[in-house]
Amino acid sequence: MSTLKIRVLNKEDWGIYKELRLLSLQDSPDSFGSTYEHEIKFSNEEWISRLDHDNRANYALPLIAELNGVAVGLAWGLLHNPYDKTAHIYQMWVSPSVRGQGVGRLLLKKIISWAKEFDFESISLAVTTTNIAAVHLYKTTGFEPYGSLERLREISALYAQPMKLKLCDNAA
Numbered sequence: 001m002s003t004l005k006i007r008v009l010n011k012e013d014w015g016i017y018k019e020l021r022l023l024s025l026q027d028s029p030d031s032f033g034s035t036y037e038h039e040i041k042f043s044n045e046e047w048i049s050r051l052d053h054d055n056r057a058n059y060a061l062p063l064i065a066e067l068n069g070v071a072v073g074l075a076w077g078l079l080h081n082p083y084d085k086t087a088h089i090y091q092m093w094v095s096p097s098v099r100g101q102g103v104g105r106l107l108l109k110k111i112i113s114w115a116k117e118f119d120f121e122s123i124s125l126a127v128t129t130t131n132i133a134a135v136h137l138y139k140t141t142g143f144e145p146y147g148s149l150e151r152l153r154e155i156s157a158l159y160a161q162p163m164k165l166k167l168c169d170n171a172a
């Protein structure tokens with residue numbers, strides 16, 4: 001029987017986080033604003049600092065998905081500042097070998113529960129317009145497009161669509 005576990009990453013996990021994040025950037029360069037070439041230059045201290053709970057308080061939720069103990073997925077919920085009411089999703093990635101089995105939806109569900117727990121009003125993200133799987137995942141979870149398309153990176157032919165999930169009636 002296989003066991004899928006989603007858990008919060010702590011700074012002791014920086015090695016596996018670094019490995020997974022770099023793998024995701026190599027595997028899916030068209031899905032992220034950042035690049036492998038940029039993040040491979042990060043020092044170990046930078047990877048540790050991203051996961052340092054003292055730095056992020058309750059305003060970040062870095063998640064890892066593990067299938068039978070093997071890391072297969074990553075996603076972050078993040079609040080840019082403590083007074084903000086909109087949380088953001090970044091770094092969502094599932095290993096190609098286990099895609100289509102509900103790991104992405106589960107990661108998303110955990111971030112939505114976290115955002116509700118802290119009374120955030122909405123969750124936003126940006127998804128590359130050609131990313132059929134991710135657009136489907138977000139739309140069927142209730143995210144709706146808003147605002148104008150943004151270039152994925154300064155020099156890129158790809159565009160990302162901002163999407164928002166409203167968690168309460170008065171969300172902007």
Ligand SMILES: CC(C)(COP(=O)(O)OP(=O)(O)OC[C@H]1O[C@@H](n2cnc3c(N)ncnc32)[C@H](O)[C@@H]1OP(=O)(O)O)[C@@H](O)C(=O)NCCC(=O)NCCS
Nearest residue numbers: 028031092093094099100101102103104105133134136137
């Ligand atoms: C997007 C991604 C995270 C989805 O993860 P996943 O674990 O495969 O997703 P799930 O298995 O939970 O599937 C979620 C939904 O997407 C659908 N889906 C998955 N792959 C699909 C595809 N290639 N085309 C259309 N729909 C697809 C599933 O059928 C499911 O919908 P359903 O419940 O209505 O059947 C994964 O494809 C991925 O890591 N892609 C590369 C990185 C990326 O694009 N990240 C998003 C950045 S915004």
